Amino acid sequence: SSCLSNLGHSATGLEHVYQFLSAPVRTHTTHTHFRLIVHMPYLIILDASHNQLTDFFGFQPPKNLKEVNFSHNQMSVMTHLSAYSSLSKLNLDYNCFSEIGGLLHCASLTHLSLAHNKISCIRGLDNLPIKDLCLRGNQIEKIENVETLRTLQVLDLSLNRISSLSGLQNLHLLGSINLENMSMLLLSLLFQPQEQLDYRLAVIFLLQHLTGLDQEKVTVEEKVSAVNKYDPPLEVVAAREHMSHMVYQLMQPQVIYDSTLPSLDSPYPMLVLTGPQACGKRELAHKLCREFNDFFAYGTCHTTRGPYFGEEDGSDYHFVTEEDFQNMIHMGKFLQTMQYAGHWYGLSREAIEDVAREGLACCVHMELEGVFSLKNSHFEPRYVLMIPTDKEQYGRRLRTRALYTQTQIDTAVARVDTYVLINRERPGFFDNVIPCVFIPLDLFHILLCYSLNSKWIKYVVFLHTIPLNDKVKTCF
Numbered sequence: 424s425s426c427l428s429n430l431g432h433s434a435t436g437l438e439h440v441y442q443f444l445s446a447p448v449r450t451h452t453t454h455t456h457f458r459l460i461v462h463m464p465y466l467i468i469l470d471a472s473h474n475q476l477t478d479f480f481g482f483q484p485p486k487n488l489k490e491v492n493f494s495h496n497q498m499s500v501m502t503h504l505s506a507y508s509s510l511s512k513l514n515l516d517y518n519c520f521s522e523i524g525g526l527l528h529c530a531s532l533t534h535l536s537l538a539h540n541k542i543s544c545i546r547g548l549d550n551l552p553i554k555d556l557c558l559r560g561n562q563i564e565k566i567e568n569v570e571t572l573r574t575l576q577v578l579d580l581s582l583n584r585i586s587s588l589s590g591l592q593n594l595h596l597l598g599s600i601n602l603e604n605m606s607m608l609l610l611s612l613l614f615q616p617q618e619q620l621d622y623r624l625a626v627i628f629l630l631q632h633l634t635g636l637d638q639e640k641v642t643v644e645e646k647v648s649a650v651n652k653y654d655p656p657l658e659v660v661a662a663r664e665h666m667s668h669m670v671y672q673l674m675q676p677q678v679i680y681d682s683t684l685p686s687l688d689s690p691y692p693m694l695v696l697t698g699p700q701a702c703g704k705r706e707l708a709h710k711l712c713r714e715f716n717d718f719f720a721y722g723t724c725h726t727t728r729g730p731y732f733g734e735e736d737g738s739d740y741h742f743v744t745e746e747d748f749q750n751m752i753h754m755g756k757f758l759q760t761m762q763y764a765g766h767w768y769g770l771s772r773e774a775i776e777d778v779a780r781e782g783l784a785c786c787v788h789m790e791l792e793g794v795f796s797l798k799n800s801h802f803e804p805r806y807v808l809m810i811p812t813d814k815e816q817y818g819r820r821l822r823t824r825a826l827y828t829q830t831q832i833d834t835a836v837a838r839v840d841t842y843v844l845i846n847r848e849r850p851g852f853f854d855n856v857i858p859c860v861f862i863p864l865d866l867f868h869i870l871l872c873y874s875l876n877s878k879w880i881k882y883v884v885f886l887h888t889i890p891l892n893d894k895v896k897t898c899f
């Protein structure tokens with residue numbers, strides 16, 4: 424009777440009944456001693472841990488049991504618990520189970536602990552309302568069959584042989600997970616091999632709804648760092664890139680640039696045409712600079728890709744080697760750089776100054792990343808987005824150029840959506856948008872049509888109305 428406690432009332436209130444039986448004190452009790460429990464129909468908590476029980480409920484306990492602790496026994500087979508529909512907590516740690524089973528109808532089971540058994544496979548838990556599942560110290564290699572545990576909030580898979588986190592992504596309530604001693608091998612394969620893997624940030628990145636990991640709280644700062652490390656937003660990439668160019672540039676002797684205008688309020692005039700590869704922005708930039716050669720000149724970027732047929736060094740790009748490009752970066756020559764399709768592209772400070780020295784406004788073309796980067800600089804260009812309206816037609820246009828692989832074409836087509844999204848979500852990010860319809864219309868005409876009433880056209884008109892020789896420096 425020393426093991427019995429919590430004397431309470433029965434449901435009718437007429438009888439005194441035992442609700443809690445505890446016999447955990449290494450009494451080496453076998454299930455024959457527990458048979459008496461049949462005579463305690465109101466028992467709701469049973470602690471039979473630290474005994475020598477080999478049989479699962481072989482002694483037929485009362486049906487309304489809520490919490491059962493059978494840890495530290497010698498059980499090896501989980502027999503059916505379908506009769507125990509009120510069971511909410513079941514602790515089976517430190518036994519010899521090699522399989523999970525018999526829980527199918529435990530419709531109230533919210534806490535299940537099977538730590539330190541010999542389980543090698545997660546199964547038999549389908550659709551259970553489990554919130555807290557502990558499988559620490561087993562032989563599990565793979566996270567499987569847990570996608571139906573929609574209420575799962577806490578999961579302990581530490582000290583297993585798990586090497587991949589796949590299978591957990593859709594458990595949206597899962598807040599806390601313990602993965603201590605998880606094999607880092609496969610986790611590292613999920614990321615670029617050259618990237619230094621930070622285990623904690625990598626897991627937080629993969630399971631972004633986590634609030635706890637390996638018994639430590641996941642902080643907001645860690646979540647932000649994880650995303651910034653493994654999938655940085657365009658702003659973050661641009662800010663980092665801008666910062667390194669600034670640092671390299673500040674290490675060089677400082678001069679007053681030709682693009683520095685007398686009044687701080689008037690930025691040096693620049694026009695940036697942006698949009699996905701081969702949308703026609705380069706042709707338009709050249710055309711503008713030809714037709715309005717009193718106002719615009721082309722800012723020639725550097726690239727490490729080789730020239731296409733008909734491209735001229737110094738006109739379309741400055742074609743340089745990878746080594747030269749890297750040297751230029753370290754000499755602080757670039758305002759912004761970007762890697763695209765395995766090649767480097769960069770707008771040098773000198774490319775802008777060459778144009779400014781002529782007293783002209785600089786016109787350049789670049790991808791979205793370049794725009795994000797330039798927005799960090801002190802330049803305040805007008806940004807015109809050229810966006811293909813028909814992705815199929817755009818794909819065909821890329822194919823007919825016969826310059827790109829299918830992967831490059833797919834990437835370029837997919838990037839159209841990124842441009843559309845940025846334009847939709849950030850009004851004003853682009854000063855103007857020109858739909859590219861790829862029909863043999865005069866591109867500049869299209870630009871003008873769509874630019875009417877825009878800030879940019881006013882800007883062009885403004886450029887028209889001032890004498891531009893000596894122009895930029897004195898008038899802007």
Ligand SMILES: Nc1ncnc2c1ncn2[C@@H]1O[C@H](COP(=O)(O)OP(=O)(O)OP(=O)(O)O)[C@@H](O)[C@H]1O
Nearest residue numbers: 699700701702705724761768769770788789790793
């Ligand atoms: N400095 C830069 N920063 C960011 N993007 C750039 C830069 N210079 C060029 N780009 C862009 O990189 C992409 C690839 O340039 P590339 O000249 O190789 O493409 P392309 O196949 O000739 O197409 P396009 O006609 O658009 O130039 C283009 O979208 C181009 O506008």
